[in-house]
Amino acid sequence: MKIAILPGDGIGPEIVGQAVKVLNALDEKFEMETAPVGGAGYEAKGHPLPEETLALAKAADAILFGAVGDWKYDTLDRPLRPEQAILGLRKHLGLFGNLRPAILYPELAGASTLKPEVVSGLDILIVRELTGDIYFGQPRGVRECPDGPFKGQREGFDTMRYAEGEIRRIAHVAFQAAQKRGKRLTSVDKANVLETFQFWKDIVTDVHKEYPDVALDHMYVDNAAMQLVRAPKKFDVIVTGNMFGDILSDAAAMLTGSIGMLPSASLDANNKGLYEPSHGSAPDIAGKGVANPLATILSAAMMLRYSLNRAEQADRIENAVKKVLAQGLRTPDIYEEGTTKVGTSQMGDAVVAAL
Amino acid sequence: MKIAILPGDGIGPEIVGQAVKVLNALDEKFEMETAPVGGAGYEAKGHPLPEETLALAKAADAILFGAVGDWKYDTLDRPLRPEQAILGLRKHLGLFGNLRPAILYPELAGASTLKPEVVSGLDILIVRELTGDIYFGQPRGVRECPDGPFKGQREGFDTMRYAEGEIRRIAHVAFQAAQKRGKRLTSVDKANVLETFQFWKDIVTDVHKEYPDVALDHMYVDNAAMQLVRAPKKFDVIVTGNMFGDILSDAAAMLTGSIGMLPSASLDANNKGLYEPSHGSAPDIAGKGVANPLATILSAAMMLRYSLNRAEQADRIENAVKKVLAQGLRTPDIYEEGTTKVGTSQMGDAVVAAL
Numbered sequence: 001m002k003i004a005i006l007p008g009d010g011i012g013p014e015i016v017g018q019a020v021k022v023l024n025a026l027d028e029k030f031e032m033e034t035a036p037v038g039g040a041g042y043e044a045k046g047h048p049l050p051e052e053t054l055a056l057a058k059a060a061d062a063i064l065f066g067a068v069g070d071w072k073y074d075t076l077d078r079p080l081r082p083e084q085a086i087l088g089l090r091k092h093l094g095l096f097g098n099l100r101p102a103i104l105y106p107e108l109a110g111a112s113t114l115k116p117e118v119v120s121g122l123d124i125l126i127v128r129e130l131t132g133d134i135y136f137g138q139p140r141g142v143r144e145c146p147d148g149p150f151k152g153q154r155e156g157f158d159t160m161r162y163a164e165g166e167i168r169r170i171a172h173v174a175f176q177a178a179q180k181r182g183k184r185l186t187s188v189d190k191a192n193v194l195e196t197f198q199f200w201k202d203i204v205t206d207v208h209k210e211y212p213d214v215a216l217d218h219m220y221v222d223n224a225a226m227q228l229v230r231a232p233k234k235f236d237v238i239v240t241g242n243m244f245g246d247i248l249s250d251a252a253a254m255l256t257g258s259i260g261m262l263p264s265a266s267l268d269a270n271n272k273g274l275y276e277p278s279h280g281s282a283p284d285i286a287g288k289g290v291a292n293p294l295a296t297i298l299s300a301a302m303m304l305r306y307s308l309n310r311a312e313q314a315d316r317i318e319n320a321v322k323k324v325l326a327q328g329l330r331t332p333d334i335y336e337e338g339t340t341k342v343g344t345s346q347m348g349d350a351v352v353a354a355l
Numbered sequence: 356m357k358i359a360i361l362p363g364d365g366i367g368p369e370i371v372g373q374a375v376k377v378l379n380a381l382d383e384k385f386e387m388e389t390a391p392v393g394g395a396g397y398e399a400k401g402h403p404l405p406e407e408t409l410a411l412a413k414a415a416d417a418i419l420f421g422a423v424g425d426w427k428y429d430t431l432d433r434p435l436r437p438e439q440a441i442l443g444l445r446k447h448l449g450l451f452g453n454l455r456p457a458i459l460y461p462e463l464a465g466a467s468t469l470k471p472e473v474v475s476g477l478d479i480l481i482v483r484e485l486t487g488d489i490y491f492g493q494p495r496g497v498r499e500c501p502d503g504p505f506k507g508q509r510e511g512f513d514t515m516r517y518a519e520g521e522i523r524r525i526a527h528v529a530f531q532a533a534q535k536r537g538k539r540l541t542s543v544d545k546a547n548v549l550e551t552f553q554f555w556k557d558i559v560t561d562v563h564k565e566y567p568d569v570a571l572d573h574m575y576v577d578n579a580a581m582q583l584v585r586a587p588k589k590f591d592v593i594v595t596g597n598m599f600g601d602i603l604s605d606a607a608a609m610l611t612g613s614i615g616m617l618p619s620a621s622l623d624a625n626n627k628g629l630y631e632p633s634h635g636s637a638p639d640i641a642g643k644g645v646a647n648p649l650a651t652i653l654s655a656a657m658m659l660r661y662s663l664n665r666a667e668q669a670d671r672i673e674n675a676v677k678k679v680l681a682q683g684l685r686t687p688d689i690y691e692e693g694t695t696k697v698g699t700s701q702m703g704d705a706v707v708a709a710l
């Protein structure tokens with residue numbers, strides 16, 4: 001079993017370092033190989049997703065990813081910007097199934113901006129399609145506006161699209177995830193306006209026939225954004241497209257107030273996957289030893305569960321994280337009075353000790 | 356001055372009835388004419404936006420709109436569904452500038468699912484472009500997938516697009532709104548992925564040159580969704596496209612916990628506008644006399660201010676609403692222990708009395 005380690009930029013190297021430490025503390029040893037990605041890829045090889053990095057990611061059984069991005073790359077041409085690495089990896093590896101749990105650990109309920117009764121015990125899963133939609137649809141660009149009142153002016157344009165098979169496979173992922181949880185699935189669309197999402201709704205409804213034990217409902221994306229604020233605990237699993245999923249999964253993560261705790265998995269058709277924290281590269285605190293490594297450590301646990309078939313090891317890590325929270329250890333992002341403030345590597349050490 | 360009154364479906368007629376009562380209680384009398392729209396239009400004339408209704412809306416100086424939609428129309432073909440009325444009015448009347456304030460009245464701070472310190476005193480304005488973007492872009496439909504791994508399958512597709520002039524005019528609306536408020540504007544885009552919104556960002560940046568007194572920043576839509584949950588009071592004015600605006604303005608409204616209080620305006624290039632509450636038609640409580648009419652009454656106030664040039668009358672209505680809240684009157688949606696529960700028409704009467 002070979003793991004590609006792609007630390008990336010900002011706090012990426014620090015937090016990935018802690019996850020590697022935790023993986024190395026398990027009885028079974030995994031082969032790991034590191035490569036630069038994002039801004040680091042650009043610095044090392046002139047491209048955010050260097051060929052060697054992509055080759056390593058393709059050859060590996062799973063990928064542990066830190067985060068990419070830094071203000072200093074904002075002025076680069078779009079194809080050279082760090083986030084192209086993540087889009088490229090998703091596309092080249094066919095990582096269409098993004099699993100984003102939004103879980104609020106009871107000890108951290110105070111960190112949320114929402115009232116405790118609204119969010120305590122929150123445990124929802126957002127399944128976001130990750131290789132289709134308006135993210136990759138062609139044609140796109142800037143052209144002369146072909147008609148209407150703005151004819152002849154420049155216009156920016158993109159193509160939203162979903163093919164039947166693309167919707168079916170993500171729907172299967174979502175229904176199967178719901179079967180293992182509360183057996184309720186909410187498909188989020190904008191079928192009242194978009195042809196793409198009327199089609200999405202029809203196909204998800206059709207796939208539902210194969211999962212009679214799961215209750216399916218449909219919700220418009222604007223309403224879903226409202227319900228996440230109003231009563232997030234009413235959701236079990238949410239499935240949606242790439243663009244809506246980008247927005248809703250981040251909103252859901254922020255409901256917990258502790259995005260530093262939230263892992264994610266991006267899976268292909270064979271459960272090979274890329275695992276990364278839900279938060280970004282936080283260049284403002286990079287190198288200061290204060291970043292929270294737990295989202296990355298929990299991403300490593302997801303990796304053991306989904307791609308490496310080591311559910312027991314995943315459980316061990318997740319329990320170790322719960323233990324350090326119960327011990328009162330907190331990085332600054334989740335610190336509250338009465339708890340013990342620790343840095344990035346102390347937190348990693350504590351998880352290792354708790355294993 | 357002629358006002359078109361389009362009550363629509365569900366609670367629409369009840370709440371619009373109260374706003375009309377308030378308008379009639381002003382010293383100056385306005386000519387008003389009512390027409391069916393949405394499901395009511397379909398019932399009366401076989402179309403959600405009957406020709407006569409559109410003609411009336413075009414002829415009027417302003418439009419007071421209730422809400423449209425009911426479960427029973429869900430099985431109609433898309434062009435006949437109630438929400439097509441609202442899309443049609445926006446498009447035919449060129450109502451490109453949607454102003455959606457998200458204000459939390461101090462008396463209602465308890466209604467929010469967010470902690471009081473996070474939302475009390477919230478006062479942000481979302482400026483949403485309303486006649487462009489993926490809502491109306493062509494081509495769109497269901498076709499055979501032309502290429503890629505799903506070639507030959509059916510696919511749903513839509514076109515996102517913004518022409519330069521479309522972006523410029525909404526940017527002007529937003530900068531001018533910011534000048535009258537806190538002088539800070541956040542332009543929300545997804546320039547890291549979408550050509551349309553890289554173009555959007557470039558044009559907004561260019562328009563900014565004409566408003567040196569306004570501080571402009573740019574934020575990705577996923578981050579904006581997070582920041583609305585994390586620290587909504589940091590925003591002053593937000594400007595964004597039709598699709599992102601749909602999602603963010605509803606999320607922002609729900610932060611207040613009292614969407615029954617929030618008005619909206621949709622303006623054309625000459626400040627003619629359509630005014631409607633931010634909430635929907637709530638068919639479940641229609642006809643029960645419990646709906647909150649305040650969002651519609653406040654929409655009438657916005658109408659007086661923006662389209663009818665009667666800022667003083669608008670102030671009078673807004674102050675009357677504040678007074679009834681201070682008196683402790685509450686419809687069930689905003690009721691809390693220690694306040695007085697009233698119905699729809701009692702609330703309307705109270706506003707009239709407070710004028």
Ligand SMILES: CC(C)[C@H](C(=O)O)[C@@H](O)C(=O)O
Pocket residue numbers: 083086087246547548577
């Ligand atoms: C960096 C960006 C392209 C990316 C996305 O929009 O998918 C990010 O926001 C995410 O959600 O992983």
Ligand SMILES: CC(C)[C@H](C(=O)O)[C@@H](O)C(=O)O
Pocket residue numbers: 192193222438441442601
């Ligand atoms: C009913 C629907 C078409 C509409 C929209 O998406 O614009 C609504 O959600 C709104 O925000 O006014």
